[in-house]
Amino acid sequence: MRLLSYNIDEKLIACIEDIYITDIAEDVEDATYHSEVRNYNLILIKENNIFACKEILKKINSQVTAVIIITDNNSKEFELELLKLGAISILKEPVSNEFILAKIESIHRENFKNVIPFKNGYKINIQEKSFNHDQSKVYLTGKSFAILSYLIKNKHRPPISKDELLHAIWDEPEMVSDNVIEININNIRNNLKKEFDENFIETVRHRGYKVIPN
Known part of the structure; x- marks a missing residue:
């Protein structure tokens, strides 16, 4: 399975890189590009800009790609709009790596068996x-x-x-x-x-x- 990450703690990535082929985006533009040219099972990004998140969601097939967005943006509109566009989960900071890992496992449970x-x-x-x-x-x-x-x-x-x-x-x-x-x-x-x-x-x-x- 394949994962695209942006702005994610290296320790978390180390926990799952044996399970997912992991592409690490250098910036949000790079994340948007990769989401368009490659098929991902999971996109995991930390981003506060709703327009950047929307651009990524426009590129993916939500039936194949699960998108988790971690953010400091506490706006309810931010969360609702991105969920409507296909994000599977919006996680509000502060959030622990343990919780994020549990969320990933809940989405791709058989991948962890x-x-x-x-x-x-x-x-x-x-x-x-x-x-x-x-x-x-x-x-x-x-x-x-x-x-x-x-x-x-x-x-x-x-x-x-x-x-x-x-x-x-x-x-x-x-x-x-x-x-x-x-x-x-x-x-x-x-x-x-x-x-x-x-x-x-x-x-x-x-x-x-x-x-x-x-």
């Missing part, structure tokens, strides 16, 4: 990089495992596009052809089919991929 159940007793183990059922396990390496875990974490959403997968998983998505997604999807299917004799991933034409529900 080590073992994620899928269906019919299947589960994915993040630490082992394995897909399990009873005593059977398939170990997937590199991006193949990252793609499968991302699809399972987002199993309740509509199909996930190749572009979203690239931005969520690769450090430099602009440098990668989307054909690499198809290669990894085929690798996942072949490995899981061999072990479990099932296909777990559906290709939705012109839309992307989705794990097959119960």
